[in-house]
Amino acid sequence: MLGNRIQRARKAQGFSLRNLADLVALSHAAIKKYEDNLVVPSSDILLKLAKALKVKVEYFFRPERFTLENLQYRKHADMPEKQLEEIKARMLDQIERRVELENLFPSSPIQKFAVGEKKIKSYNDIDNIANQVRKQWNLGLDPLLDLIDIFEEHGIKVFEIDNQEYPGFDGLSASINNMPIIVIGNRWPGDRQRFTLTHELAHLVLYGFMHPDLDEEKCCNRFAGAFLLPKEALISILGQHRNYIEPRELSLLKQEFGISMLSILHRIEDAEIISNALYFQLRKEFNEKGWAQSEPGPQYPKEKTHIFEQMVFHALAEEYIGESKAAELMNMPLESFRNLRAMECQDVAHH
Template identity: 50%
Template sequence: MFAERLERARKAAGLSMNALASEVGLSANAIKKYEHGTTMPSSSNLLKLAKALDVRSEYFFRPTKVKLEGVEYRKRASTPKKVLDRINGDVLDQAERWQELLELYPDSVKPIPEFALPDELPEQIFSLEQAEDLAIQMRHAWELGLNPIHDMIDTLEAKGVMIITTDVETDKKFDGLAGKIGSTPVVVISTAQSGDRQRFTLAHELGHLVVHGRLAEGIDEEKACNAFAGAFLLPTQSLIEYLGEKRRHIEPRELLMLKHEYGISMLAALFRAGQCGIITPATQKNLLMLFSKNGWRTEEPGKAYPHESTYLHKQLVYRALGEEYIGESKAAELLGMSVSSFRKERKLEVSTQAQLAQEASRAAAAN
């Protein structure tokens, strides 16, 4: 257990054996022996390792171990393996704390629902248009109507999807990943991405859960999930009501306003206008040329759409504490905080601004 966790924590910290050895004043050979399980560190060296890797010493002996299966990364081909190792370590650490927390609840209490798809979905999808229709069916089944979805994370968590955010610096070469822990779908998004891109990743991953096993031969799953995501975030009927049924031209500011109302990028909204037949392919091409000329494909103009955050894990930790399923020490461990910091937070002794600064500092230190 210790050897595996040490190696994972080292990779998650982005350190080589030599670099870690230098940090703690040991030889690289000593680190190698620890990771191979041939020797164990002394208590003093254990504390040094924990400090260097920014984990609590309990991390190395955590009883809960999860297996994230069916992992698929949404990344660029140039993303270094070292970065993926850091993401993997961060995700597994958070997933383990999630799983341990859920196991502390009694069997009679279900803090999060079991994920299940609606029964009335079609058995097979033969076109990208049907993938869009599927998105609207999901909206109706989840009673979301056709209005903007203001919180995608909350929407998915309420249906039993585990959402994990990672602060690992990726130079914007990683959007997210998806997998499963047992029967629970897990979606990971990067905090380095803009809020609208995070939302599209979440909708795209939901698309994978919905269309999996339903696509007819010849239908590309990635394209189907993109079509699903676009329609889920910005339904055709809503877009027509906003822009009109037929347009000769669309002002870029209209797309910017759509972005901030529906949480979808200007570029994605432009593609949706083409998919819905509101503009002709020629008009869409001209607008895409304008985007390229102004550099809007790389960075869109105007105020950025705000990031989404997950509070469910913290909420359930405090709920477990309130119900006396756990004590302060375990609560602090599950939140990755020191006991003293947790006690201050629990007593509401830290101002909101100071608390946010502390959390940002901890996140930066973890990377």
């Protein structure tokens, strides 16, 4: 309903009732009545609300079709509830536009996400599950490039949130109408984004299958490391047993597999290539040198995805939509979209 749309747009901007009321020169009680569907705002008021909330008027009339289920957050304990509500509201807007776009095609260009049943009795079982998913997706043991596109191709929709606004946010997973989604921060280094992506994938894959004695977050971290850097690949590079690991070796593996040096060190211990004592010795070295906070060497490139934009231009080329609808889906002004279409600008913020 209209009131729900107004409330969601307000939360997406992080406005209180009073903040929004001040922007449109109304009382907060009037805004509350609109949101509670007690009063229908006039067309003039809707225009003011749309401008203040940075949406098009059409936004208010989209049907409410989605609710979030099975929400799992990563590193959210220190985030205010208000910020989590903002993220959820912004995410729902992205999801609506994405689903609307996919529904334009005669058949969906994205396959459905599916994982088989499994039993997880110990942490060591997690490696096997990660290998099974790699096998199911025909990924082999090689480093995984363009991780977001891999997820998208296998039915998991990935969205990004500007985590400069939300420094406490790493990622979340959820489902909407049995459609799995993952949200990550778009400003973290690539290795952190990739670990978050695979950690959230673990929530989707392992949900409901873990033995009650196992810690869910520990299981998800183990899965993330195993999915990004399989034990077999690790042993083939480092050998079956090592008495010491040079930090430079970890740095080279980081650049190859897109996983942090510290996470690789943990993987090496999981794979029993090094002893527990050596693991803690190397962890101590990391802490003493400040590498636990900022790792040496170049950062791994951030994850990028072009699937949404490619689908918009595909729909435009096939005349499923016109320019105005394409600009609305890309969440950008029509003139900016026309410049993008004419190849007069290459990198325009959208979504």
